[in-house]
Amino acid sequence: MSTVPVKATFGVLAALMICAGCYELPPPPRPELTSFSVTVNGIYAPRPEPDGGTVQFGDDGMPIPVVQACVKKYGSPAEVPPAKRGTTECPYAIFRGEVEFDVTVSALGKKGEKLTSFTGPVSFRVVPGDLTGKYAYRTMQVTGGTGHGVVKVAHLYGEVRVWVSDAPPEAITDAGVVVPGAPAEPEQRTFATGISEPVWFEDPTLAKVQIPDDFDNRTSPFVGQFLTIGRPPEGGTVLRQSCPDDPEHDGKEAQLVVTGIDPSGFFVTDLTACRVKEQLVDSSGQVQVRVPEPDGFMPGTFGSMFIYNYSYPDGLDQGDLLWSVSGAVQEFTSTTQLTFPSWNIRDKVRTRPESEWNVYLSQVPIPELNERICGSDDKPEPFLTDILCGHNRRNMKIESLESALVRVSNVRFSDTFRNCDFDGDGEVPFFCEQKDAFGNWVWGECGAFDGQPSQLTETQRAELACNIECVTGQGDDAHTLCSEQATFVGFGQFIIELAGPGPAAAHFDESLPAKVEKITVGSTSVGARTELWDGADVRLYCDAPVHYRFGQDPFDASVDDPLLPAHRMLEHTLGFGEPNLELITDGNAPQGATCWASIATHVRINLITRDAVPELQPNCSESDPDAEKAYQCKLLHAARFDIVGHLRQVQPARPRWVILPRDKDDICCRPGEGLECPKPFQPCP
Template identity: 45%
Template sequence: MKRLLLGTALMMAGCYTDSSDTPDPSSASQLSTFQVKVKKLSAVASNGALTPLSVTTSCIYRYGVSTDAVPAEVRGTPECRYAIPKNPVDIELEITALDAASQPLTSFNGPVSFRAVPGDLSGGYATRWTTLTNGTGTGTVRVSHLYGDVRVWVQDEPPQVDFLDGGVSGDPSQLPPDSGTPPTFATGITPAILFEEPTISRMQEPDLQTNNRGSPFDRQFLTVGRAPENGAPLVQNCPLGYNLQDPNAKDPNHGKLVTMVVTGLDPGGFFVTDITACRVREYTGTGSNVRTPEEDGFTPGTYGSVYVYNYSFPEGLYPGDLLWSLSGSVQDFTATTQLTFPSWIIRERVRDTLPPAQWTKYLDQVQVRELALRYCGLDNKPEVYNTDPLCGYSYGNMKMESMESSLVKVRRVRFPQVFKTCDANGDGAVTFFCPGSGNGAWTTCADVEPPEEAIERKCNAECVTGTGEFAGQICSERTTLNSYGQFVVEMANPGPREAGRDNSLSGRTQVLKVSAQSTATTTALNSTVANGPARVNVWCDTPVKVKFGARTVAATAGDTALAARTNLAHTMASTEQYVAVIADGAISGRGECHVSLDSRTRINIMTRDAIPELRVDCNESDADAGKARQCRLLRAATYNITGHLKQVNAARPRWVINPRDADDLCCFPGPEGECPSPIKTCPDENAVP
């Protein structure tokens, strides 16, 4: 009986007719898709001029050392991809409407819109749509941030618009009029337009050399690298111009396999550095903010590092592991570029394949740049500027941006002596501050500032920059420490390296040749309103007598004695702008004195995750004798610190170094001869190997 019922049911099903399956004779005359052909691609210069797109250097080198030598017919092919452009690109299209039978539909008349994947529509609305007449038409779409296999979509739907402050931005008059006919949402796409595949460096380097706060690929999902089973692994395409005197010279990393190393983990993700990334030329042209150009012409970093936000600890990854590929959505969080919703393919697990002694095999190949005052954006001259206390304050500082998320090292920094709570209204946040015009005092960043915020801002500015109430002190704001775990340290001031100073800006130091006759500085040592009283450092490699005074100051045997290789810090009185020295006995060493103004340059450090037991907000008079002693040791020492560099737009200073663990810190002890627990002592930097 069950078998009979089943057979009856099947027969009934076989006899059932759905009218929706019956072809509609009129469907052949309805819009189905578009045939889209690419006619021309042009790079759009800042002045609007159109130029041919460049191609990858791997392709250029096959035909010489000039893009012009590359035949037009090979450009854009798999063997000769277009280079990732920094300027917008105009893509000229030829469009034909097609019906369901893939035949030209001459009855279609009306606007069609564009989009590009991957890519961002740019320019005015006039380049986001065109009109088809009798089923055909041409149009030009302007697109930025192109990479990989790009396809332009033509759509029967309204053009994409941009929104600002709850409304449509731009010029709405450039949009097509409403035809009153509902769109069909039919689409057509071009064949793939082949651009260079992205590296971490291409993802990180800003389009504009005036703004370091974002990635050109913000809000796009991209993949860097490729595992061998998915195709040829990605190799470096280093730009031309590695040696300006020799056009045939290539970057040593050109053609090398992209090699991504995990450099550190934290509770929410991990850091990756491409150790074969290409060198990047430092831009010093119109609009740049390079205070002191690099002697070799390259930025200190390669833009080759990124933070990967995993929303949790990345189980199964270890520092030193290699990755084949890295995918995710590009986002700029607090002005630091990161990949979110990530995935990755591991190339080598060092702890599975190597003995413990070789677990750092690839980490040891990661370059750790020493973060010098030159990179912070200071001028190479004796005078100070109002933003000197905040390392990397300018948005146009590409030296710092080139090292974002990479491992860096700061040398001989000093920890805070004072913590001050500036949260006047108790809301758990502190108002930040901006520089005044004309090298003036720090002021509000807002158009209108409530009185209570003015109190907070003044307190915060004076504390962080060491001025006003905190002149001559290293102060860090306590609310910031408690909320975010970051605190201010003062970097080494200008001077000779052997004195524990920063020698990256020779123009900041006046060098005096010591003799039995008095000799004095020739440039006045003045500070600014924003920087407070001028504090001068004098260091000599021979015993001298020192005197401070006006332009005619002269040192005598009766003045202040300064022992050889000892630093003298002096706050200048209003009548003092110059320093004079005279030999105190026999001359030793080179017989030199180095005189410089304190730059008081500061940067943020975050040790909360790496060394949670380190108490930086401490009290030298603590009732607990052990805690009081640890506080004295902490404040008397100077430190070398290694960590990952991140930008935090609202922070002051804007740049933060995140050590990975206690091994990333070491100290040069103060008078008591010990480092605070658990920090180890640094090796002697002046020791002869």
């Protein structure tokens, strides 16, 4: 049995008695802070980011623009009185990018008195809006009850207020990881809050919700926000357009037309949306547009959107006019849509006589989707990605048409369907552009470049190679129009080929002049200037009969060479030793001829018809045992088609963009020579 010495025991007790009188004092209470007075001194275009956390203050920044109605009222932007900016009379225009709020803050006590005893960091919020920039723009030091700061924020609309709180700042994250650099936290927070008087921005339109901040067509700047676009009369003044570059539409009421109904929602287009000037360089000054639009404006207005209703939108019909639509902005496969929607019908067209059902729908512009909009270069030699329409994520031309009705003319349907799903899991790896060891652009595994190891199994790598060859027309699939079978079965999409370069009179594409050479042909042999190469698919079309010959210079064409009849398209794949083309008129065409020579580009885009034309079976065989099916397949492969449909982006798909016709009447046929149209299509007018 062990014992404790008495002397030691008394020592322990003495120590305990001494410690019993010790305790840790709590921090002194913070001043009785209850709120803040928040004053917005001005709103400016952003100045350069500070070094070392120093924020630039003052009214020397560039004011952001106000709506056009206010500019017209006062004569010019410079003549708008500062006191009127940001009021209901002169709201600010929705600004593309971030802005700076110059803010003064005063701490307030229980009776609303200025609390000079308060010192500490406070944080900002702006509602609605998204904070941007460094922590220096998200926090501010209040000293002696007063502080002066700058808030950087983007995506502002409607009634905007600045919130100041005695609370931690909103964290900056990078790929989900919090970025360090926030000021040290005080021992206590009161979470007292104050808000500014409202600053008014214009209300959002369909277009201004979707115009990207910079050259990236994968997302909308307002993702995550719950918005109402438009306004019924009982909600106040109707929504009007503010179009600084488009006098024709400036000041007009927004008119939201239902352009199509989908099993899961509907498409809507703003009839009066502002035209948008094409921006050629990005925020860093890099040129991003290969071929500018001739008139300087985007081909679309960004004024169309899909409204995802999770089910068929009962009570709504194609052609209806809406007062407003509300919902949360979401990106689905890089297509902007509204979810959890509600809408307010302005004119239900089915209550009108049937002859008026398309009274609004007939006013919706339907632009032609051409290779310039797809993003191709204006030169005969294609870039690797040109074959997939709209593949470049910085292509704003095609983004401006997202969810809008577009037209493609004289297109071909796939004639080959190849199953690349070798392991039967229903998935085939998609591919991306990358540089090989020699610096050449090639298609390959997404992410497996710059020395990164492959993440695919041997079978998946074989699937990838198969998919690349099929979709881009290489290897065994050269000179075919191939769709990958598993993709078609899983998603219903298959590839169509655009008309390609050639004369517009023959329903081909003249949007890129350098891809089409116009040649005047007479009774003396004349050669094409376009440089040709082995394996190129050459097209030749003339308005009068001509004789033609491919070969190696020097040589001439003669009347003994093959004859191309007038208004007939010749397609010829160049063999070895055929880099040149010579032409001469037929003796029956003394007036001469005009010919158009081009190299087929085989630009592809996806099409989905399973809802619009469920009876169409594009994956058919001309050798089908059923004679009627074989015949219909032959007609399908021989014909060309004009198609109208909604344009959507599917980022993982190859090609990335897909056209969705609404019904069989959105597709008409140009039958092959001596043939008829396949069922159920009618001939094009």
